[in-house]
Amino acid sequence: MSTPNILLTRIDNRLVHGQVGVTWTGSLGANLILVANDEAAGDPVQQQLMDMVVAEGVQTRYFTLSKTAEVIHKAAERQKILIVCKTPRDVLTLVEGGVPIKQINVGNMHFADGKRQIHKTVSVDEDDIAAFRELEARGIHCEIRRVPDEVGEPISRLL
Template sequence: MAEVVLYRIDERLIHGQVMTAWLGTVGAENIAIIDDILSKDSFMQNIFKMAVPQEISVDILSVNDAIDVLKKQSFKKRTIVLMKTIKTATRLIDAGVKIDSINLGGIGAAAGRKPFYKNVFASPEEVEMLKKLVNKGINVYYQVVPEQSAVSIKKILEDKGV
């Protein structure tokens, strides 16, 4: 049984920053991607698995499967958990998965989303989800790479008067 060393929300999932910065910094040996659509797409799963160094394993799970795995803490290696959306993180926590902190990476512009902070765009619903996560005592923070200082989402929400 190994620990989750980083929970990260980033629409891009596996990309250069995860590979070059976060993996080494947190000493992860496994990446778990939690995404209902990707968990059913074997072609895209293969592409994501090819994007990581050979010594890093990749698990791709639906949200429901991830809830079971995370509650049982059954990863066999030190794991980074990647999610595309704030909604996925909210679903995990609402289902009873214990998460102390969440790293917020990039979330792109889309219909209904407005600039939130740097390269994070969020809909009013997503801002409410962030607020609920913070109010539950979860340390949600923006930090693109480990060398960058973490910025508290609680502080950003307060500064915005949300």
Template sequence: MIKLFRVDHRLLHGQVAFSWSNSLGANAILVANDEVANSEMRMATIRLAKPAGMKLVIKGIDEAADILNSGKTDPYKLIIIVESIKDAQRLYDQVKGLKSLNLGGIKKMENTTELGIAVHVTHEEKQILKEMITSGLQIEIRQVPDDKREILVKEKL
């Protein structure tokens, strides 16, 4: 069962590993990112942030979609983490049953505007978010479970 589908440019770190997993009772984390899945060094770094007793799987976007669609993850209370809104869109387009997306951290860069605390997006990413909202995905901004939940609506983009 998917407990959280999250965009966070830091991928796996303390907020996700401990705050979210404890709050949701999660027992598995799927990091879906093409670059990380092809880098032994980045995978090793992410493995260091994994809480003891937590299952961690690191896959590219397409392989993550295949695993999610296969039913292999159904027995787990799963947190899915992607690095960007584009990765979230790719996964969302391939996986049926994703109902909500948490925007937890998207770093400030050139040509981005702030949507919420620690969430900065480009014009292109705003368009992607609008499309996902139109298709029925609920999108929230929230760094940690105790934060006030801010639901995005197209008109605010």
């Protein structure tokens, strides 16, 4: 098994939108966006909408969390991967499944009942906090950064 070339893992409950599909891929030099989300993996309409905002030359894959963990080590060396998930729990599931994630960029987590806002674009509940703490306990750096030219803020300071 080879080590996949994962450039960054991003948490964004919107998954792929212009900021991810163009700005982040361009900044990172990514040529593959891997959306690891059980719902999106089974929704071709949502996939088509997301594909519309991806820069030319960047491929997309839509896998369930379990399939991502199953196939990530088969990625070719030439694939420069940006993984996008909806929640910190999803990222933790990937890590527990053997996906070698080193750092997490938190872009957007919408406010909802039971959540508290910790940053302009990030709201968390107890499950999110527990997942972030577990990820950091595993040595994975988690920071909030909406766009590449922004200075990242460690999420641990805000929990």
